[in-house]
Amino acid sequence: MTEDYTTHEYDVVIIGAGGAGLRAAIEATRQGASVAVICKSMLGKAHTVMAEGGAAAALANKDPRDSWETHFRDTMKGGKYLGDWRMAEIHAKESPDRIRELEQWGAIFDRTPEGLTNQRNFGGHTYPRLAHIGDATGLELIRTLQERGIHTGMEVFMEYTVRHLFKSDGRVSGCFAYNRVDGSLHVFKAKATVLATGGITRCWAVCSGSWEYTGEGHALAYWAGAEMGDMEFVQFHPTGMIWPPSVRGILVTEGVRGEGGMLTNSEGKRFMFDYVPEMYRDEFADTEAEAMEWVDSIVADETPTARRPPELLTRDVVAKAINSEREAGRASEHGGAYLNISWRPEEQVKKKLPGMYHQFKELAAVDITKEPMEVGPTAHYVMGGVKVDPITQESTIPGLYAAGEAATGLHGANRLGGNSLSDLITFGKRAGQYAAEAAEGIDVFGDIDDDELNRVIAETLAPLSREGGENPAKVVEDLRDMMQEKVGIIRQGHQLKEALDELESYREREASTSPGGTRIYNPGWHQALEIGAMIDISQMCALAALAREESRGGHTRLDFPTPEHSHWGKINSVITMGTSGEMELNHVTYPPIPDHLKQLLDADDLHEEE
Amino acid sequence: MSEDVTFRVFRGEPDEEGVPNGEMVDYTVEMDEGMVVLDVIHRIQAEHAPDMSCRWNCKAGKCGSCSAEVNGKSRLMCMTRMEDILEETPENTPVVVKPMQAFPLTKDLVTDVQWAYDLNKTIPPLKGPEEMDWKFDQVEADRVQEFRSCIECMLCVNTCHVMREHQLFDEFAGPRFFVRLANLEMHPMDEDNRLEMIKDDFGLGYCNITRCCTEVCPAGINITDNAIIPLKERVVTEYYDPIAMIAKKVGLRK
Numbered sequence: 130m131t132e133d134y135t136t137h138e139y140d141v142v143i144i145g146a147g148g149a150g151l152r153a154a155i156e157a158t159r160q161g162a163s164v165a166v167i168c169k170s171m172l173g174k175a176h177t178v179m180a181e182g183g184a185a186a187a188l189a190n191k192d193p194r195d196s197w198e199t200h201f202r203d204t205m206k207g208g209k210y211l212g213d214w215r216m217a218e219i220h221a222k223e224s225p226d227r228i229r230e231l232e233q234w235g236a237i238f239d240r241t242p243e244g245l246t247n248q249r250n251f252g253g254h255t256y257p258r259l260a261h262i263g264d265a266t267g268l269e270l271i272r273t274l275q276e277r278g279i280h281t282g283m284e285v286f287m288e289y290t291v292r293h294l295f296k297s298d299g300r301v302s303g304c305f306a307y308n309r310v311d312g313s314l315h316v317f318k319a320k321a322t323v324l325a326t327g328g329i330t331r332c333w334a335v336c337s338g339s340w341e342y343t344g345e346g347h348a349l350a351y352w353a354g355a356e357m358g359d360m361e362f363v364q365f366h367p368t369g370m371i372w373p374p375s376v377r378g379i380l381v382t383e384g385v386r387g388e389g390g391m392l393t394n395s396e397g398k399r400f401m402f403d404y405v406p407e408m409y410r411d412e413f414a415d416t417e418a419e420a421m422e423w424v425d426s427i428v429a430d431e432t433p434t435a436r437r438p439p440e441l442l443t444r445d446v447v448a449k450a451i452n453s454e455r456e457a458g459r460a461s462e463h464g465g466a467y468l469n470i471s472w473r474p475e476e477q478v479k480k481k482l483p484g485m486y487h488q489f490k491e492l493a494a495v496d497i498t499k500e501p502m503e504v505g506p507t508a509h510y511v512m513g514g515v516k517v518d519p520i521t522q523e524s525t526i527p528g529l530y531a532a533g534e535a536a537t538g539l540h541g542a543n544r545l546g547g548n549s550l551s552d553l554i555t556f557g558k559r560a561g562q563y564a565a566e567a568a569e570g571i572d573v574f575g576d577i578d579d580d581e582l583n584r585v586i587a588e589t590l591a592p593l594s595r596e597g598g599e600n601p602a603k604v605v606e607d608l609r610d611m612m613q614e615k616v617g618i619i620r621q622g623h624q625l626k627e628a629l630d631e632l633e634s635y636r637e638r639e640a641s642t643s644p645g646g647t648r649i650y651n652p653g654w655h656q657a658l659e660i661g662a663m664i665d666i667s668q669m670c671a672l673a674a675l676a677r678e679e680s681r682g683g684h685t686r687l688d689f690p691t692p693e694h695s696h697w698g699k700i701n702s703v704i705t706m707g708t709s710g711e712m713e714l715n716h717v718t719y720p721p722i723p724d725h726l727k728q729l730l731d732a733d734d735l736h737e738e739e
Numbered sequence: 740m741s742e743d744v745t746f747r748v749f750r751g752e753p754d755e756e757g758v759p760n761g762e763m764v765d766y767t768v769e770m771d772e773g774m775v776v777l778d779v780i781h782r783i784q785a786e787h788a789p790d791m792s793c794r795w796n797c798k799a800g801k802c803g804s805c806s807a808e809v810n811g812k813s814r815l816m817c818m819t820r821m822e823d824i825l826e827e828t829p830e831n832t833p834v835v836v837k838p839m840q841a842f843p844l845t846k847d848l849v850t851d852v853q854w855a856y857d858l859n860k861t862i863p864p865l866k867g868p869e870e871m872d873w874k875f876d877q878v879e880a881d882r883v884q885e886f887r888s889c890i891e892c893m894l895c896v897n898t899c900h901v902m903r904e905h906q907l908f909d910e911f912a913g914p915r916f917f918v919r920l921a922n923l924e925m926h927p928m929d930e931d932n933r934l935e936m937i938k939d940d941f942g943l944g945y946c947n948i949t950r951c952c953t954e955v956c957p958a959g960i961n962i963t964d965n966a967i968i969p970l971k972e973r974v975v976t977e978y979y980d981p982i983a984m985i986a987k988k989v990g991l992r993k
């Protein structure tokens with residue numbers, strides 16, 4: 130069998146055209162590198178386009194008390210101290226410039242009365258910190274980067290899926306991709322490769338992600354031998370739509386709560402007051418009156434003196450609270466909680482949350498200016514991913530860089546809302562810069578092994594010649610249901626073990642799907658090819674979750690319901706592929722936090738004495 | 740309350756000359772409460788036709804991927820509720836779903852929109868300030884934020900007769916890009932002037948203000964009144980208004 134394929138050569142190949150990939154491309158071209166951007170969907174449609182609430186940066190436009198130090202502290206605290214403090218420091222210091230730069234390139238964020246970038250409140254952020262445009266911030270971000278990027282000389286290969294990374298002499302030297310539109314096959318040789326492939330949440334039945342979120346990027350890195358960190362930490366966003374069934378999981382921005390949205394149960398009780406964890410007790414209102422005072426200041430555009438409402442606790446806390454209310458039999462009509470913003474004047478809701486107004490009106494026939502929404506947890510974001518050098522974003526495999534949701538480190542056990550968009554532009558830039566610098570020092574492209582290439586091509590085309598097997602959609606549906614049930618928001622040891630066993634049977638099913646059809650724009654074939662990555666990603670998550678015998682951030686164990694600070698509170702999981710192809714799990718620590726940064730953190734939280 | 744629904748979907752590919760070659764195929768699936776057209780398409784893929792092509796991403800009207808013609812009307816499949824579709828579809832007739840007709844066919848419900856990406860590149864980008872010291876207020880922001888909410892679904896282009904009937908893709912930038920050009924021209928930080936291109940290269944004159952584009956825009960952008968007409972007025976002032984022409988000659992305007 131010899132199949133035709135086309136070979137391309139670029140200094141830097143960037144896989145992914147979301148915020149991280151495009152920001153990396155802009156930087157790499159600025160350094161003079163030739164750059165290819167490869168993406169599964171069309172340019173401008175990547176997941177980043179869906180982001181709603183905003184991008185976090187300590188611009189201190191709304192509240193002069195804000196500073197990079199506070200942003201650093203909030204990020205570490207929100208991540209339950211499992212984040213890489215070096216990334217948290219860089220992020221807090223550099224994100225304001227990255228936001229200003231977006232404006233310089235044409236982004237129009239909402240304004241303060243003084244004519245500066247407005248900032249909104251979000252969970253876990255001490256001060257209003259999120260630059261935003263209504264509730265369509267991701268669109269603003271991706272469009273701005275897209276429009277900047279197309280004039281830099283980067284070449285975009287859209288509707289291509291990367292299936293494999295090649296290495297020569299231990300260094301990543303390129304990748305293999307197929308064109309989703311015409312089924313043609315491509316080899317991209319690269320001196321440096323950046324993974325900016327986003328997340329994995331499609332592995333769960335109820336999620337806020339699109340079909341792109343099958344975790345192929347994470348799997349590519351793992352297959353190439355890279356270290357994968359913190360894979361047990363998946364963020365379940367507390368507020369996804371839950372009714373009607375077909376919209377289940379679609380996100381309801383945290384911006385609703387930032388604008389004063391209140392969560393109530395079937396008894397009409399504002400239950401979040403009962404769920405304030407010890408470490409946040411000083412910072413949140415303990416009466417409805419105080420919470421209302423805070424909201425009044427926000428509505429009046431004044432700096433609040435009252436403490437914030439408990440609805441703005443971090444996402445892990447709010448998601449678990451909604452879950453507990455349901456378990457206690459106090460769920461809303463369709464099994465979630467009520468979220469109410471209708472007490473604010475209609476025009477204000479429409480101006481601040483136009484997307485939500487539209488989304489509920491069109492998809493659920495609910496007018497959020499008049500009635501409450503119904504919401505429940507949805508798999509939203511993966512904190513885990515490719516382990517990277519905090520400065521250069523290079524993975525543990527030379528020549529392979531990672532940025533954005535595909536990388537790990539910044540968010541620890543739980544990401545703060547708004548910290549992803551700022552992560553993309555901060556570390557996307559760094560990845561592009563250092564990848565281009567590395568490429569400059571390399572004269573010749575690495576060789577691609579013919580046998581390896583032929584094997585990858587054969588695997589890629591195999592589903593098309595299989596007959597009589599299952600529809601890949603069915604396998605994916607079952608896998609997602611299984612993950613939802615056994616590796617979901619609340620986990621238990623025996624269920625995690627069952628999940629790991631069951632995943633093996635999915636490997637057999639994967640190998641025998643038969644989508645039918647041809648190589649021309651065939652979603653069945655594409656889906657058949659994604660299942661392998663989904664299984665490996667699911668296994669990583671279950672494996673790391675089984676080992677972590679405590680509850681922290683996005684990882685909750687019914688059998689170990691509290692955080693355990695002396696051991697688990699200080700170590701991060703790392704997964705690699707063993708020599709014979711089996712998945713290996715280890716635990717490591719980040720270097721100790723230097724004193725000048727430690728002083729910024731809350732001493733009580735650090736549990737030093739233990 | 741589940742009931743069956745029948746969709747009549749275009750299946751096919753272009754022939755060698757690029758002419759769509761295919762047929763309308765009927766599929767019947769069960770429907771759940773609250774479904775949108777895209778859900779039904781997904782169910783058809785899962786139960787009957789895994790290889791049926793369609794684009795989608797966000798399923799919430801934010802990415803502009805799932806454009807198609809449902810019962811002859813240009814819309815986003817993910818934001819079109821079955822309840823509304825069934826109301827407009829006569830009883831015992833199938834719901835008809837076709838790809839956008841103004842663009843070349845790729846396969847089934849997928850079309851080739853490369854034109855848009857190529858054209859976008861020819862628009863001179865924002866020329867912003869070098870110094871990071873700008874200020875502008877919400878009133879100025881409001882003027883262009885409407886344009887910035889475009890999700891590039893191309894439904895407006897698909898509907899505009901200049902493109903759809905006359906196929907003037909080379910002479911006319913189409914409503915989507917007039918929105919983009921209006922965004923640049925009215926942008927509080929832009930220092931460039933693209934009016935000559937708008938008049939000559941982008942063929943603004945072909946638009947005869949039928950407002951069909953505005954009607955289909957899922958982002959609710961008032962394309963004709965807020966983007967196209969102001970651009971037309973600016974072109975008139977720039978090129979046909981004697982006072983402005985003199986001002987330009989003596990260097991009072993850019």
Ligand SMILES: Cc1cc2nc3c(=O)[nH]c(=O)nc-3n(C[C@H](O)[C@H](O)[C@H](O)COP(=O)(O)OP(=O)(O)OC[C@H]3O[C@@H](n4cnc5c(N)ncnc54)[C@H](O)[C@@H]3O)c2cc1C
Nearest residue numbers: 145146147149169176177182183291327533534547549550
């Ligand atoms: C509904 C929603 C709202 C959100 N709101 C916010 C918010 O308000 N603030 C915030 O900070 N964060 C928010 N997030 C999170 C944030 O949007 C994402 O984490 C972020 O956009 C991820 O960006 P990225 O650049 O890493 O990847 P993405 O934008 O997901 O892009 C991934 C890219 O990789 C490509 N790709 C993937 N695999 C392959 C492959 N195998 N071959 C080729 N290409 C591939 C894809 O095609 C795509 O182009 C939200 C998320 C969702 C779902």
Ligand code: SF4
Nearest residue numbers: 899946948949950952
């Ligand atoms: S108003 Fe102009 S651009 Fe819009 S559809 Fe009519 S002719 Fe086309």
Ligand code: SF4
Nearest residue numbers: 889890892893895956
């Ligand atoms: S202007 Fe409206 S219809 Fe046209 S591409 Fe943009 S969002 Fe779609």
Ligand code: FES
Nearest residue numbers: 796797798803817
């Ligand atoms: S899928 Fe994104 S607009 Fe329909």
